[in-house]
Amino acid sequence: MNRERSSSQREISEVETRKTRSRYDRISPVYDLFESLAERSKISSWRRLLFQQVEGPTMLGVGVGTGKNFPYYPPGLEVTAIDLSEGMLSRARKKLA
Numbered sequence: 001m002n003r004e005r006s007s008s009q010r011e012i013s014e015v016e017t018r019k020t021r022s023r024y025d026r027i028s029p030v031y032d033l034f035e036s037l038a039e040r041s042k043i044s045s046w047r048r049l050l051f052q053q054v055e056g057p058t059m060l061g062v063g064v065g066t067g068k069n070f071p072y073y074p075p076g077l078e079v080t081a082i083d084l085s086e087g088m089l090s091r092a093r094k095k096l097a
Contacts, residue, residue: 017084025086027087060082
């Protein structure tokens with residue numbers, strides 16, 4: 001019975017992952033526009049402060065979205081960036097080009 005429950009939970013998890021990926025793929029073209037209101041508040045200064053704390057030559061960025069944090073990364077930092085949504089990663093790549 002535990003095996004059945006585990007399999008069922010895994011299937012639900014996979015369905016939810018596909019839904020989430022699809023949702024972010026759909027909104028990726030306008031994601032930065034929606035987020036710009038929040039950026040005008042304290043979030044921009046928070047990001048600057050946060051990324052000033054980065055030490056070392058490399059960083060793993062998990063859930064990088066459209067790459068909104070890229071401008072705040074320290075110069076020369078080597079970043080491996082991953083995200084569930086290919087649409088979001090596509091937008092992030094354009095920011096680096």
